[in-house]
Amino acid sequence: MGSMGFHQYFAGLLRCSKSCRLRWTNYLRPGIKRGNFTDHEEKMIIHLQALLGNRWAAIASYLPERTDNDIKNYWNTHLKKKLTMTNNSDSSSPSPSSSANSSISSSTRKSTKPSRGQWERRLQSDIQTARRALSHAISPSSSVHLNHGGGGAGSTYASSADNIARLLKDWMKNKPTSSSAGSKVCDSQSSPSCNDSAESIPIGGGGESVAVELPGRSFNALLGFGFGSGDGASNCSDLSHSGSPVATTKRMFKAEEGCEDVSHPDEASLSLLEKWLLEEGSLTGAVGKHDFFTAVLE
DNA sequence: AAGCAGCGCAACCGCAAGTGC
DNA sequence: AGCACTTGCGGTTGCGCTGCT
Numbered sequence: 523m524g525s526m527g528f529h530q531y532f533a534g535l536l537r538c539s540k541s542c543r544l545r546w547t548n549y550l551r552p553g554i555k556r557g558n559f560t561d562h563e564e565k566m567i568i569h570l571q572a573l574l575g576n577r578w579a580a581i582a583s584y585l586p587e588r589t590d591n592d593i594k595n596y597w598n599t600h601l602k603k604k605l606t607m608t609n610n611s612d613s614s615s616p617s618p619s620s621s622a623n624s625s626i627s628s629s630t631r632k633s634t635k636p637s638r639g640q641w642e643r644r645l646q647s648d649i650q651t652a653r654r655a656l657s658h659a660i661s662p663s664s665s666v667h668l669n670h671g672g673g674g675a676g677s678t679y680a681s682s683a684d685n686i687a688r689l690l691k692d693w694m695k696n697k698p699t700s701s702s703a704g705s706k707v708c709d710s711q712s713s714p715s716c717n718d719s720a721e722s723i724p725i726g727g728g729g730e731s732v733a734v735e736l737p738g739r740s741f742n743a744l745l746g747f748g749f750g751s752g753d754g755a756s757n758c759s760d761l762s763h764s765g766s767p768v769a770t771t772k773r774m775f776k777a778e779e780g781c782e783d784v785s786h787p788d789e790a791s792l793s794l795l796e797k798w799l800l801e802e803g804s805l806t807g808a809v810g811k812h813d814f815f816t817a818v819l820e
Numbered sequence: 821a822a823g824c825a826g827c828g829c830a831a832c833c834g835c836a837a838g839t840g841c
Numbered sequence: 842a843g844c845a846c847t848t849g850c851g852g853t854t855g856c857g858c859t860g861c862t
Contacts, residue, residue, distance in 0.1 A: 596829095
């Protein structure tokens with residue numbers, strides 16, 4: 523190293539500046555919560571991982587007291603197994619994690635890793651993908667063509683249709699009081715995405731935000747990370763891993779082991795979500811929304 | 821008590837982007 | 842523009858702890 527590249531090793535500590543920074547951000551930084559993850563945190567991680575893939579920094583931005591490293595470790599050591607076990611007992615489909623990119627080789631991952639500058643575009647494209655998935659789902663041949671996550675070559679993250687199902691599900695859960703939607707996240711003082719009128723998603727640990735054009739609601743609210751309140755919803759959060767997306771969607775409206783109130787979707791709240799998902803004419807000519815939801819509810 | 825395996829967590833590594841000169 | 846350095850990120854590794862035999 524000659525002059526030791528970046529800053530000299532700190533006297534006695536044998537740490538370079540990079541190591542020091544890492545240790546600070548992951549371990550020493552004040553405000554970091556350590557140890558047991560709460561049920562709610564766990565569910566949020568599962569949820570976010572399914573939606574965002576292994577973007578730990580982005581996920582961590584929703585859990586301000588946790589570091590990306592912590593979340594990553596927790597995922598790798600606990601949740602992965604948990605979901606695998608769940609899936610095994612659930613028979614068919616792969617877990618959100620495996621459908622994301624955890625099964626890809628390290629080198630492949632490196633090459634596909636998005637640069638920071640591509641975040642916004644990627645998020646936008648995720649939204650587009652979700653829209654397309656819903657469009658697909660609404661189309662008459664949906665149940666045949668919808669490819670479930672995991673296997674799909676083009677599916678970088680968890681099945682988009684599944685995501686939609688989750689979005690809808692959580693949307694339904696949180697619809698009565700708009701203030702409760704995403705409240706868990708917004709409770710934390712440092713979450714930058716609490717303002718319903720500010721359609722931005724925090725990206726990266728630094729709290730910088732990327733504007734995402736979501737009509738009417740914050741992305742957080744749309745995602746509906748409410749999960750009920752803590753333990754109460756714990757049994758219901760086993761995020762539908764199996765079956766076709768349509769079946770999943772169907773299931774989310776039906777009583778799922780008595781997990782939730784399964785009243786019919788409220789028209790008003792549906793229209794908001796639909797407005798977002800269906801806007802820009804992406805669903806032009808598709809089956810009417812009422813047909814879709816009616817079919818789902820049958 | 822010793823040996824072993826499994827687990828969890830902190831740290832490391834490599835890459836890409838950002839920044840300043 | 843080009844270079845050196847910093848920062849941020851995600852994947853991986855190494856080590857200490859724990860439980861089991």
